[in-house]
Amino acid sequence: MALSLYRAIAGPTVLDRLIGVNAIGSKTTVLLIIIGLLYHRVDMFVDIALAYAMLNFIAVLAASRYFQKKKGMVDSTGEMKQ
Amino acid sequence: MIDIITSILLFLGLFFFLGGSIGIIRFPDFYSRLHPAGKLDSMGVLLSLCALALYTVKSLTMGNFLTAAKIIFIVSFVFITSPTATHAIIDAGMRAGLKHWNKNNNQDKKEEKP
Amino acid sequence: MIWPIDIIIISFVVICGIAAISVKDLLSSAILFGAYSFMMCLLWAVMGAVDVAFTEATVGAGVSTVFFVAAIFRTSRRTRD
Amino acid sequence: MTEKTKKASPARSNGLQKWPRLSYLITFVIMCGVWVLLSGRFDAFHLGFGIISCMTASYFTGKLLIPSTRLSSIVHTWFNFIIYIPWLLYQVLVANLHMMYLVFHPRMMDLIDPRIITIKSRMRSDMALVTFANSITLTPGTITVFANELGDISVHVIDAHSGDALPGEMEERIAGLFGE
Amino acid sequence: MDVLGYIISKYNYWGFVLLMMVGMYAMIVKNNLMKKILGMNILQTAIILFFVSTSAKTKATLPILEHGHGDHAIHAVDYINPLPHVLMLTAIVVSVATLGVALALALKVYKEYGTLEEDEIFEAQKKKLNPEMQEGEVNS
Amino acid sequence: MNEIYSIQPFLGVLISASAVLFIITAKRPNIREGWPFLFAIINFAVIASMLPAILAGNEITFTVARVLPGVAIAFRVDAMGLLFGLVSSSLWIVTSAYSIGYMRTLSEHAQTRYYCFFALSLSAAAGVAFAGNLFTMYLFYEMLSFATYPLVTHHQDDEAKKSGRKYLGYIVGTSVGLVLPAMIFIYAGTGTLDFAPGGILSWAGFKPLLICGLVLMFVFGFAKAGIMPFHSWLPAAMVAPTPVSALLHAVAVVKVGAFCIFRTLTHIFGVDLLGSTGLDFLGLHSINMGTVVAVIASFTILTASLIALSQDGLKRRLAFSTIGQLSYIILGAALLSPKGITGGLLHIGMHAFGKITLFFCAGAIFVTTGVKNISDMTGIGRRMPWTMGAFFVGSLSVIGLPPCGGFISKWFLLVGTLESGQLAFMAVLLSSSLLNAAYFLPIVYRAFFCTEEESKFEKKIDEAPSWCLGPLLFTALVSIALFIYPHIFLTLAQMAAKTITGGG
């Protein structure tokens, strides 16, 4: 986790950070359930983990979407991909 | 019995996580970093969550079973989203025009990405 | 509750926070802010505040980050500090 | 091609004329299943509320989950999907071991040789394509970079050998899965 | 051990103070409006952290009552204090609302000046002000 | 002495204020100018109607509203107030008439505004005269300041602007900066602000230093009285149209200042307190506060007279003369003797009639010939004999020579100095009279007695318009009449002095 965090913080480009954050997200999901175990109330934490998994996805999606569009904005050459 | 399986799986999952993290750090360029990040993490999630699901159903009640099912639900969810996210990131990378690392010019372009 | 985890997460939170404000790229700091929210959520789960953790998970990780990214999308990534 | 693309625009396709409401119904059933899974409470109040919720959800998202309403194909697909999963899991495991090997290899740099290859899939249904693309991502050394409705898929491979297997077996399986 | 106990009993507060300083620092020193907004959010989370810390209770579980197993009475000691959580839910909501408005304003600023750097905005304002003043003199 | 609760004083204030409404709504110039005239007469009637009651030794009170605990907007008419009220309201009638002539002849702009604020100013002046406590007085004092501002700056040119600034700067600055805190100090100490003949501070137990400070704050605070060094707004304000200068800067405004000081010294501090409080903390045991104020007044008298000598603009010379004369009133109060007080009060009335005559004359000259400077007036007596005749009468009154009213007041002042044994001030008075003569009489002399060559005017009688001429002749006559029949004013002043000094 700390290593992902390192990538997230030190990563030379935004996308490296994005990878790091994504990795943190998936680890956090697991960690949440482990915490639930420690509290003996897993049923409560599952919901959070689920929500977490979903929203982690959104964040990553949004950030990557940024590039998809911004790139196009910069050189709106007209043609599609590649 | 379940305890042992659980801990083995959990350990494996954590091992994959570790591998993923190290991979993220060690790999030379953005694209190759995505490989460990995308794969190893989803594997880690799969294993750990299965372990936890198993652990949950140790005492089998309806509630616990549903909880375990929910955990499996999370797993499947992650399995749908994780490749998509990986794809989204790599697509973004392509569009952002990040340079590819290849063997020939790794000496000078190692950590220098636009 | 489990203080070693707690202390580690707090230090992560602080590190994330500092990183988020010191990175020289707004998109990066938005993403780091997402990580910060993740950590925060975890912290609260550890502290037993499930509802708060839930809210932070939905708001911090999901919505605020997207808002940030959207806003940066509409403005610029550039920053000098 | 026009026929295919019509299906490929899910948001606004009106479904088949046969049972226009069927997609909603199916969604509703699935939703109910999920609800029960999530809720875990079986008193009348929660179930009633659940049904209302499911109806709302299927109303809003009915067209998204199941764009085509050919019932038989759906059953077929889901059934096959269950068979497909273990294989996929096996592939994933292999992929991960491969990845672990790379990660912990002290001379990792020499082993990898990232590049992008392009393949052409014969599948046209977007669901199949996406399954394919995601499977590619999960399997050893490859990540889908781009895919479109015409079956063009470009893949980022970590070393020279990873891409060799594509499209190969996986496409066969997925094609079978979706009946194409 | 005593020192350790002391640290354990207080580090949360230290963490909150640290975060608050980080947030304040960002809000005061940073030149970029977006960074300031970020700092603002960090500040708010710091305070939320403080509140949640007040609710902690050792050897207690989540404030979601377990009914169903046995009809023994509910003891307050067994559950974490829920009140700060409620308050902080509200605070989080407020913070996201503030964030929304702040971002909207930042967009508006950007639309007007084409930059988010505060010093550049000031310069642009000055530039804009001067012709306006001259114009005003002509008018009057 | 009885107190009569009657609305009369409030009416006296309200009537002139309500004139504003009529003036604004009036469409035609004739009607518009008729209203002030009418209201002036009504106003005078109302005020005069209080005369019998007051002369009978009663006081009329009226409370409008209690705005603060212990402080109300209240009116209280006593002899002193009525004296001032009579003077200002009677002169309003005259000035209304004069204004008509002046404004029409010069075709001034914004006449509606002019008449409105004129009425408002008069209302404020009446309010000051009848104020029952310091607060009410302050209220109307401020109102007067603001109401006169548009009059002072009536011409709306740069000079007017400058003078307006100076005017407000001095007047409002001092009143807010000095009077207000002093007032609050008094309220903090006593819990009331009501005027009482013996003063209200005697039992507040203030330290002498504080009392000295308060006295000075009031004396300088009411800058309308033109005590030096807060006098320089007055000459500046002479840019106003002459009726304004005449009524307001010879009568209403400046007299209000002097009246306020007079009122404060006598009804807030009380003669006894002033007499017993000395500059002990400076080691000057023999000097009491009255003397201090008197010294300040004397200084102003002499300096102003000297400056007046050197002025060429007729209105400016009159203005400096006014500064000097106002200090007579204050000197009268500061003498702390019944006769002095009587003299001071009388001087309000006497000087008013004299000085207004002079201003009217100056205005008439300006209207007819457009001349402003004294040096250009050589020989003007031949062209405007009536005007200059009136001017002569006015001068006599101001100088204090019989057969004019000014003589009586000056006489009482002189007696007052004797009574209080302060002969130095007698010298001041006398020398200042000489100076007065020195700056007025040459004008008259050169107006009438000059050679043909020196004269700057054709020898042809070409008087001012009758709307101008009438009022000034009337006031000149009144000045003379007051010498002969000073009874009303004298009685009032003596009654006031009696109550102030507590018997005697």
Place this chain on the structure above:
Amino acid sequence: MKKFAVILGLMIWGGLLIYIADDFPGWGDPQAPASVNLSPYYIEQSIPDTDVPNVVTSILADYRGFDTMFETAVIFTAGLACLFLLRSYSTKEPDVYLYRHTATGVILRIEKGGTIPVGSADFERIDATWVPHDLIIKTTCRLILPFVFIFALYVIAHGHHSPGGGFQGGVILGAATIIFAISYNLRTATRNITERFAAFFSAAGVLLYASTGVLCMFFGGNFLDYGALAPLFGTTIAGARSLGILIVEIGVGMSVMAVMSSIYYNISSNGRLNEGL
């Protein structure tokens, strides 16, 4: 230089706060005033009073329901504020309409006066040529959206028993809209969940909350005293409170969902609601 001064100041400030933290009761001390003073009442009375095991929810929506109403109002305000600040209603017609064939990605440029393929399922209107089209993301999102949706509704409905409630569920619902808008495009999203719809829901949700409170007033209770509604629902007072909480949560969920989408719409398209992130 300024930086160092600020840091120094903040250090002093932080040091003071830490010094003061000394006087706090220890972390997790069960005898801290905060733990013994008010909260035991909530914990012990929550079920008898309101029939809600999740104490946080019962405090949130009942004991301190008024706070929560304003919290929702804050959210509503934020949505309104974004709309107010950003929305621009320029009705200027563009010179060129761009349509993309959804399958091939071929873009049609239709100049003014050209025939517009209205209603055709194969073409979607886009605003610039660069608007991307990503099959994988689109399909995946399509797949997961219903689940997100039902999950959100579940969260709203089960606030009584597990963490979550109106606000969290509402945010997830909003996030679902956002996913939709991201994976397709904003134009499609606004066609399905229109701006008017969002505006209506955001107000209606809070209104539902507030009018529940007012209804309580009509039934003789104080504002937001759901117990007064017991005759209406035909339940015990505690049951009425529980139901009241549910209604309120639904209101919150509606409002929050609508507001989140509305804020996202406005921010990502800079108020033009044509093409967002």
Place this chain on the structure above:
Amino acid sequence: MSSHFPAIIIIAPLIAGFLISLSSLANRRFCFPIAVAGLGIAFYSSIGLIVSVFEKGVIQYRLGGWAPPMGIEYRIDYLNAFVLIMVSGVAFVNIFAVKKTAERDLPEKLGPFYSLYVLFTAGLLGITATGDAFNLYVLLEIAALTGYALIGIGSGQNSGRAAHSALNYIFMGTIGASFYLLGIGYLYIATGTLNMADLARVLPSLFGSNVIMAAFAICMTGLFMKMALFPMHGWLPNAYAYSSPAAASLIAPLTTKVMIYVMIRICLFVFTPAFSFEFINIKGAMVIVASVAIVAGSLFALSQKSLTKMLTYIIVAEVGYMVGGFWLGNKEGMTGSILHIANDAVMTLCLFLAAGIFAYKIKPRGEILIKDLGSMFSRMPVTMGAFVVAGLSIIGVPPACGFFSKWYLILGGIKAGQYWFCAALIFSSLVNVILFFRIFESAFFGSTCSNHEHGSAHETGHHNDHEAVIDEAPASMLVPLLVSTAMLIVLGFGTKFIVTQIIEKAISGMI
């Protein structure tokens, strides 16, 4: 129904806000009547409240039916009944005035505008009425958020600056609110309760604790930021000056005043005077800070060329009045401070309404400079007249109400021996004289030159008294202006009533 007034006063505008938002979807014309109705009900119930406070004393209202420490309670006593009337009255009067401006400036966004308007009012009313420390925070944020939006919209060419200054306002406001929240947190950790009355009951036993000290300090710092006390005033002038006149005339009179009310409430009714005035000895320091604020605010105002900006700096100075008056710690100072809350609200309302009219008539798309006001006396005599009255009131000329609060403030200063504070007050009055007469002068003198211009253009007769064409604002703007002007005088005459019947009862037992 009357027993529900404490709730209704908040609920009515709140629901009106939502209804406006709904109805604007259907038809924009419904917005205004609903807003008026909501505010009208609020105003009516505020009057009802003060009547019942007179009859029954302190009113407690339990929201949700829960007893105070558990639930949230509204507690209406003399102090907040008074402030409630002020707030609802100002908002009610102002809504008529802003109608035209809003319709012209924001034709598309009328619904959101009115909605935000009434929500802002609801927030402020709630802040005033609430008896719960945390509830206050939420309401604070409602008021603040709506305020940010209303300010940020700006108008015309100022919209960029408005947005920027609103953003600054957000930063300061959020820090302030966060500090307040933190202070509440400190109190909570020390006492475990959030109800104000309960806090006041528990706190005296804890006075020695550092936590309470810190809570007090942090709370106050936060509030000072929100009320723009001098060193922390940076956000205010730009925010108010560049905002749309429609918004400024609502926000400027109310925000800072309500914050000062909150300060009074917190100091007196939470920390109790024994703590605020005696236990910690910061009275003198605060009064000095306030004096500095007054002087600085006045001097800044003096250096402004723009009318609205000048007015905003006057607000900064006025904040100093109220804060200083409060911290004098004696009855007179407190009375002056509370009185000034109402008086200053009305004065500021009047000034900003007039400024709004000027903006509407002469410079719709930019900031009004003082020199733009030339010849206003002849062009808009009524507006200018009202402006003059308000200006005189600010200067402190009786019988306008500004005089009386200043009176009490100076009195308090004298009684407390804080002569510097009195000096600052006097100084500020003098500066105000200069400020306002600068405006009056330019409004008065501009006429000659513009007359000439107009004269040559229109051939108006020179001897006509109505030389300049009277070009007044529409009646919907004038009437509120005149009402507020009348209120200035009425408040002035009502001072004794207010002081003896309301304020003395409000603070009795405190000092």
